[in-house]
Amino acid sequence: xxxxxxxxTPLPTLSSxxxxxxxxxxxxxxxGQQVVALSKVGADKPLEVQLPLWAxxxxxxxxxxxxSALFGxxxxxxxxxxxxxxxxxxxxxxxxxxGPQLDQADLDVWEPALQLARTGGLGCRIQFTAxxxxxxxxxxxxxxQHEWLKGAFARLASSVVExxxxxxxxxxxxxxxxxxxxxTGRYVIEMNPKIIExxxxxxxxxxxxxxxxxxxxRPLAQWLHGYYSSHAKPFPVKVETLHxxxxxxxASFKGFKQDLKSALEKLQEVTNWRWKxxxxxxxxxxxxxxxxxxxxxxKCGRQIK
Numbered sequence: 001x002x003x004x005x006x007x008x009t010p011l012p013t014l015s016s017x018x019x020x021x022x023x024x025x026x027x028x029x030x031x032g033q034q035v036v037a038l039s040k041v042g043a044d045k046p047l048e049v050q051l052p053l054w055a056x057x058x059x060x061x062x063x064x065x066x067x068s069a070l071f072g073x074x075x076x077x078x079x080x081x082x083x084x085x086x087x088x089x090x091x092x093x094x095x096x097x098x099g100p101q102l103d104q105a106d107l108d109v110w111e112p113a114l115q116l117a118r119t120g121g122l123g124c125r126i127q128f129t130a131x132x133x134x135x136x137x138x139x140x141x142x143x144x145q146h147e148w149l150k151g152a153f154a155r156l157a158s159s160v161v162e163x164x165x166x167x168x169x170x171x172x173x174x175x176x177x178x179x180x181x182x183x184t185g186r187y188v189i190e191m192n193p194k195i196i197e198x199x200x201x202x203x204x205x206x207x208x209x210x211x212x213x214x215x216x217x218r219p220l221a222q223w224l225h226g227y228y229s230s231h232a233k234p235f236p237v238k239v240e241t242l243h244x245x246x247x248x249x250x251a252s253f254k255g256f257k258q259d260l261k262s263a264l265e266k267l268q269e270v271t272n273w274r275w276k277x278x279x280x281x282x283x284x285x286x287x288x289x290x291x292x293x294x295x296x297x298x299k300c301g302r303q304i305k
Contacts, residue, residue, distance in 0.1 A: 049122040049193040051114065058206035059111040060118065062198035064093045064165040066205060066226040071107035072247025073219045079155075088244045092166055099159030102174075104219040107226070108137050109152040110174060111209065113191060123193040130185040138213045146185070153178060153189070163198060170197045205230040214270045220246060220263040221270075228273065232289045236282040257281070 054060040065071065068089035079101040087095040112133065116126045130149055131141050139145050156175035163170045178189035198204070207229045215221040223246045228234055243256045250256040260283070264275045273287040 049196045051118040051122060051196065052199055052204065054118070054206045057208060057210060059115055059209050059212075060199070060204050061111060061114065061207050061226065061230075062163075062165070062195075062204050063230045064089065064095065064163050064168075064198060064203070065107075066207070066230040067245065068093060068095050069245060069247030070095050070097060070161065071102045071104055071110070071223075073223050073249070074101055074103035074247065075249050088247060090245065094162075094164045096162040097159065098161075100155045102155060102159060104222045106152050106155055107222075108212075108216075109133075109149070110156055111207065111212075112136055113156075113175065113189065115209075117191040122191050122196060124190065126189050126191070128187055130180075130187060133187070138216060150180075153180075153187070165198060165203060168197050168200060168203050170195055208271075211270050215266060218263060218266055220248065220259055221266045224263055224267055225271070228267075228285055228287060234285045234287065236284050239277065239281040239283060242283060 052060055069087045070089075072087075081100055082097050085097050087097055089095050113126070116128065117124070120126050130146050134141055134145050134149060139148075153175065157173060157177060159174045160172065161170070161174060172192050172194060176190040176192040178187060180187045207226055212222055212225055215225055224242075227242075227245070239257055239260060240253065242260065243250075243253070248256055248259070250259060257277075261277065264277075264283075264285075267273060268275060271287070273285055275283065275285040277283050
């Protein structure tokens with residue numbers, strides 16, 4: 001037993017005297033208090049963080065993600081592994097990615113994961129079955145789709161990002177971690193609570209998920225939908241700028257412009273957003289802002305048409 005010596009504590013002498021019942025009781029209480037204190041310090045309770053509330057038909061996504069090539073327009077086939085690659089993004093946003101290249105289909109998985117985390121809280125265990133999840137993103141329930149979902153979650157969990165958007169910054173995995181039971185098809189995943197740093201009051205946008213699903217298998221149209229969803233009143237933007245930001249692998253400017261027109265036509269069909277490309281290759285798009293975007297425009301003094 002260790003002794004604490006102070007100016008008022010006499011030096012103890014060694015003795016074979018047994019402690020009294022009262023002394024033993026006092027010592028037991030003291031030890032019990034120490035155990036309780038240590039258990040409180042060492043408790044591994046997950047940090048629960050609430051994402052912003054958005055409409056049930058929408059998915060809340062950080063603007064930095066929607067305005068970059070992190071989930072790019074990627075051709076089908078083998079994925080490259082990226083080692084601290086800086087992804088194309090709008091001015092004021094910097095994204096460095098390490099991990100397998102991500103595409104719009106991976107974003108189809110990440111957005112519902114955010115939706116589940118919004119309900120349960122970031123840092124909480126989120127449970128679901130593969131069949132339920134696949135159905136929610138409009139995919140079949142066959143073996144190939146289950147294998148694809150395994151790959152998508154693996155890509156998200158192995159992707160580490162460093163994202164800086166003005167004063168907001170986050171570094172860490174896109175998906176914290178997870179596990180699954182291959183017999184029952186049940187998954188358990190967690191989202192890193194620190195990802196809340198990318199949201200704030202004005203760092204995210206609502207994306208209508210039904211519209212996004214209507215654009216499935218049209219990755220450029222899906223990317224454009226996310227990009228323009230993050231703007232209350234879009235400014236004209238050059239075709240070459242969109243080419244860079246979306247991460248298109250079409251090396252031909254003429255070829256990309258044709259792809260862009262086709263994607264914009266599909267986007268208009270689904271959303272009723274209007275667009276045109278002028279002789280200077282500037283893309284003009286008009287849309288009705290959401291309620292929150294309307295409030296933002298009024299606050300900024302910009303006219304709502």
